[in-house]
Amino acid sequence: MKLLGSDTSPYTRKARFVLLEKGLAHDYVVAPPREPGSPVPQANPLGRIPTLLLDDGTAVFDSAVICEYADALGAGPALIPAGREARMRVRRWEALADGIMDSAVAVRVESLRPPERQDPATLALHGAAIGRALAHAAAALADGRAFLEGDACSLADLALLAALAYLDLRQPERDWRGAWPALARFDAALRTRPALRAALPG
Ligand SMILES: N[C@@H](CCC(=O)N[C@@H](CS)C(=O)NCC(=O)O)C(=O)O
Numbered sequence: 001m002k003l004l005g006s007d008t009s010p011y012t013r014k015a016r017f018v019l020l021e022k023g024l025a026h027d028y029v030v031a032p033p034r035e036p037g038s039p040v041p042q043a044n045p046l047g048r049i050p051t052l053l054l055d056d057g058t059a060v061f062d063s064a065v066i067c068e069y070a071d072a073l074g075a076g077p078a079l080i081p082a083g084r085e086a087r088m089r090v091r092r093w094e095a096l097a098d099g100i101m102d103s104a105v106a107v108r109v110e111s112l113r114p115p116e117r118q119d120p121a122t123l124a125l126h127g128a129a130i131g132r133a134l135a136h137a138a139a140a141l142a143d144g145r146a147f148l149e150g151d152a153c154s155l156a157d158l159a160l161l162a163a164l165a166y167l168d169l170r171q172p173e174r175d176w177r178g179a180w181p182a183l184a185r186f187d188a189a190l191r192t193r194p195a196l197r198a199a200l201p202g
Contacts, residue, residue: 010101010166011063016199017158022074093156100163138180
């Protein structure tokens with residue numbers, strides 16, 4: 001199978017982390033959707049990445065569906081627990097991480113406009129949402145736990161790691177490590193997982 005994505009897409013990085021952590025053989029194909037000749041719009045009517053192309057041509061999207069599918073397909077411990085409450089909590093962490101990505105992408109889009117056309121209210125709204133979400137995750141990790149949910153790595157951790165990597169890329173001035181040492185410790189520990197190496201930012 002092939003994962004269509006890009007190195008600057010946080011949702012792609014989340015899906016890559018899951019494919020790698022589950023030991024699933026795949027080709028990672030850098031395919032920005034707007035580039036002429038990109039295979040993405042044909043594979044995914046939404047024209048978005050990540051899109052996972054199975055060997056029979058089936059296209060799987062979006063990143064949450066890819067992650068759930070890969071978790072069921074791959075070997076090793078489940079990244080999404082089976083139990084109802086734990087599953088809800090892991091998916092909720094994924095939603096939080098995806099929301100950080102959504103807001104950071106919105107800030108990025110806004111900040112690419114000429115300064116006189118940027119909307120300070122939009123920037124403030126999304127900036128504040130990111131800050132609250134980071135504070136929420138940091139509070140959960142403040143007792144020194146290694147993982148957001150349970151005693152093993154789950155989709156919750158991989159999704160947050162991908163969101164943090166995107167903040168490093170697009171909002172380095174935010175200094176989330178300085179503001180929340182618990183997040184810094186969490187991030188540094190997860191980055192040592194050998195399976196994730198190929199998808200960690202250079
Ligand atoms: N909710 C989607 C979001 C995917 C998304 O918005 N991806 C962006 C890249 S980060 C995209 O493909 N945008 C279309 C474009 O760049 O033309 C997911 O989780 O996969």
